[in-house]
Amino acid sequence: MPGYRPQPDRDSLGWWERVARRQFAVQECGACGTLRFPPRAFCAACRTEGWNWREVAPEGKVESWIVNRRPFVPGLGDPYLVVMVRLTPVPGCLMYGNWRAERPPEPGERVRGVFTQVDEALTVLDWMPESFIPARPAENPAAG
Amino acid sequence: MPKRLLEFRDRTAIAGVGYTPFSKDSGVSTLTLACRAVLAAVEDAGLSPGEVDGLATHRVGDSAPPTLVGPALGLGDLSWHLDQFGGGSVSHAVVGQAALAVAAGLAETVVCYRAINARSEFRMGGTGRGVPVSPEVQYQAPYGYVAPPQQFAMYARAHMLRYGTRAEHFGALAVIQRANAAKNPRALMRTPITLDDYLASRWIAEPFRLLDCCLETDGACAVVVTTAERARSLRRPPVLVSAAAWGGGTSHLSCDDPTVTGAAGLAPRLYAQAGLGPGDIDVAQLYDCFTYSVIVQLEDYGFCPKGEGGPYVASGATALDGELPVNTHGGFLSEGYVHGVNHIAEAVSQLRGEAGDRQVPGAEVALSTAQPGYVLPATSALILRRA
Ligand SMILES: [Zn+2]
Numbered sequence: 308m309p310g311y312r313p314q315p316d317r318d319s320l321g322w323w324e325r326v327a328r329r330q331f332a333v334q335e336c337g338a339c340g341t342l343r344f345p346p347r348a349f350c351a352a353c354r355t356e357g358w359n360w361r362e363v364a365p366e367g368k369v370e371s372w373i374v375n376r377r378p379f380v381p382g383l384g385d386p387y388l389v390v391m392v393r394l395t396p397v398p399g400c401l402m403y404g405n406w407r408a409e410r411p412p413e414p415g416e417r418v419r420g421v422f423t424q425v426d427e428a429l430t431v432l433d434w435m436p437e438s439f440i441p442a443r444p445a446e447n448p449a450a451g
Numbered sequence: 452m453p454k455r456l457l458e459f460r461d462r463t464a465i466a467g468v469g470y471t472p473f474s475k476d477s478g479v480s481t482l483t484l485a486c487r488a489v490l491a492a493v494e495d496a497g498l499s500p501g502e503v504d505g506l507a508t509h510r511v512g513d514s515a516p517p518t519l520v521g522p523a524l525g526l527g528d529l530s531w532h533l534d535q536f537g538g539g540s541v542s543h544a545v546v547g548q549a550a551l552a553v554a555a556g557l558a559e560t561v562v563c564y565r566a567i568n569a570r571s572e573f574r575m576g577g578t579g580r581g582v583p584v585s586p587e588v589q590y591q592a593p594y595g596y597v598a599p600p601q602q603f604a605m606y607a608r609a610h611m612l613r614y615g616t617r618a619e620h621f622g623a624l625a626v627i628q629r630a631n632a633a634k635n636p637r638a639l640m641r642t643p644i645t646l647d648d649y650l651a652s653r654w655i656a657e658p659f660r661l662l663d664c665c666l667e668t669d670g671a672c673a674v675v676v677t678t679a680e681r682a683r684s685l686r687r688p689p690v691l692v693s694a695a696a697w698g699g700g701t702s703h704l705s706c707d708d709p710t711v712t713g714a715a716g717l718a719p720r721l722y723a724q725a726g727l728g729p730g731d732i733d734v735a736q737l738y739d740c741f742t743y744s745v746i747v748q749l750e751d752y753g754f755c756p757k758g759e760g761g762p763y764v765a766s767g768a769t770a771l772d773g774e775l776p777v778n779t780h781g782g783f784l785s786e787g788y789v790h791g792v793n794h795i796a797e798a799v800s801q802l803r804g805e806a807g808d809r810q811v812p813g814a815e816v817a818l819s820t821a822q823p824g825y826v827l828p829a830t831s832a833l834i835l836r837r838a
Binding site for chain 1: 612
C-alpha cells in the first residue's frame with residue numbers, strides 16, 4: 308500500500324514536504340489573508356500571487372464516506388473506507404483520507420487528521436474520530 | 452439573457468444518427484468504430500460522405516480524433532474540427548459547439564461521434580489506464596480513491612445523509628431503466644430486473660452496488676449537425692437544436708454543497724435559450740454513469756424540489772408511462788455506455804417518432820444532458836425539438 312503514490316508538482320511539493328514532517332499547513336494569501344488548499348500560486352479571492360505557509364489545526368467534519376468492496380487499487384485491503392472531510396480552518400475545502408477507527412464514521416462527526424507513515428519515503432494524512440485518545444503518544448488507531 | 456443568443460435557437464438541426472452494435476469486445480480499433488458510426492449517421496441523413504466538412508469528438512486519450520478519422524474516410528480538407536479533451540461532462544458541449552460552427556457558417560455538415568472500447572481496451576478508472584492526469588489526483592489517489600464509482604458513491608452518500616435518499620430509490624431507477632432497455636433491440640442488458648435483484652447485487656463501493664453502475668461498453672455513436680434549412684430537405688424529419696448550454700461544476704476539493712451540481716447553474720440559461728421550462732420537456736435523457744447522477748439532475752434541472760429526486764423516481768414519474776419518461780433507451784445502465792452521444796441519439800429517435808415499443812407518444816421536446824459537473828468542474832446540455 309498504496310498502489311498509487313502522489314506525484315508532487317511545483318505547486319504541491321512544499322505541502323508534501325510538510326506532511327512528511329507531520330506538519331499540517333495550508334497557504335495564506337499575503338494580500339487578503341484568505342486560506343487555501345490545494346496549494347497553487349494564485350489566491351482565488353483576490354487573484355494575487357504572494358503567500359505564506361500557515362500551520363492550522365487538522366480538524367474537520369465528516370461529510371460523506373464510502374466502503375470500498377473491491378480492490379480499486381492493487382495492494383489495498385478489502386474492504387477499506389475512504390472519508391470525505393469538510394476542513395474546519397479553510398472554508399469550502401474538502402479533503403480525503405483513509406478512516407482510522409475500528410467503527411464506521413457518523414454523519415457530521417468531528418474528526419482529526421492523523422499522519423500515517425506508509426513507508427520510508429511517503430507519509431499521508433488520514434482521519435480519525437476527534438474523541439480517539441491514543442494509549443501511547445503518536446499511536447494511530449487501526450485503519451477502517 | 453443577451454438578445455443576440457436568440458439567433459441561435461432552432462438555427463441548426465440533427466439530421467442523422469448512426470450506431471455500431473454495442474458489445475463487450477468489438478474486436479476492432481476505436482478508429483474503425485468511429486468510421487463505422489460516422490458513415491452510418493451520414494447514410495441515415497441521406498447524405499454522401501464527401502459532403503461532410505466537419506468532425507468533432509470528445510475523449511480522454513482513448514479514441515481516434517478527427518485528424519485520424521478525416522483522412523481514414525478520405526474527407527480531405529475539413530473546414531472545422533474539434534478534438535475536445537474531457538469525459539462525459541463535455542459530451543453535449545461537443546454537439547453544442549458543432550451547432551455554433553454550423554450556425555456561424557464555418558461548416559455545413561458536421562458529424563459528432565464518440566468511439567470507445569471501454570470494456571476490451573480502456574476501462575474508465577480501472578485496468579488499461581493510469582491515474583487521470585489532473586494534479587488534484589495526488590490528494591486522493593494515495594487513499595485508493597481513484598475510480599468514478601467511488602467518487603459518485605461519495606456524493607450519493609452525501610445526498611442520502613442530507614435528504615434521506617435510500618437504496619430503494621436508486622434501485623427503482625435501475626429497475627425502470629432496465630424495463631426500457633427490454634424494449635430496445637440495441638441494448639446490451641434486456642432481461643428485466645426487480646428491486647430485490649438490485650438489492651442483492653454485489654457491493655462495489657458502498658453505498659453503490661453493481662446495478663448502480665453503468666455498463667462498460669465497446670461501441671460508437673454519431674450524429675449529423677447541419678443547418679435547419681438544409682435538414683428540412685434531407686431524408687429524415689429534422690430535429691432542431693433549440694438550446695445548447697455549458698456550465699461549471701464542483702471541484703472535488705472545494706465545494707460548499709456536494710449535493711448540488713453544475714447543472715443547477717446551467718439549467719436557467721438552457722431553458723431561457725429555448726424559451727421553455729421544465730414543464731415543457733416531454734422526454735429526458737439524463738447522464739446516468741450511476742443511478743445517483745440521474746436523481747440529482749432531476750432536482751437540478753427543476754423536475755422536482757431539491758432533495759426529492761429519490762421519491763420522485765420511486766413514484767414512477769420517470770417510467771415510460773410516467774409524467775417525465777427518462778432514459779427511454781435504458782441509458783448507460785442498460786443500453787450501453789457511449790459517453791453521452793447515445794443519449795443525444797435516443798432523444799432524436801424519440802422526437803422523430805421512431806423509437807418503436809419505447810416511443811413516448813407525441814414527444815415534441817427533449818432534454819439531453821452530460822455528466823452534471825462532478826469531479827471535473829464542467830457540464831453541458833441540449834434541448835432538442837421536433838421541427
Ligand atoms: Zn487573496
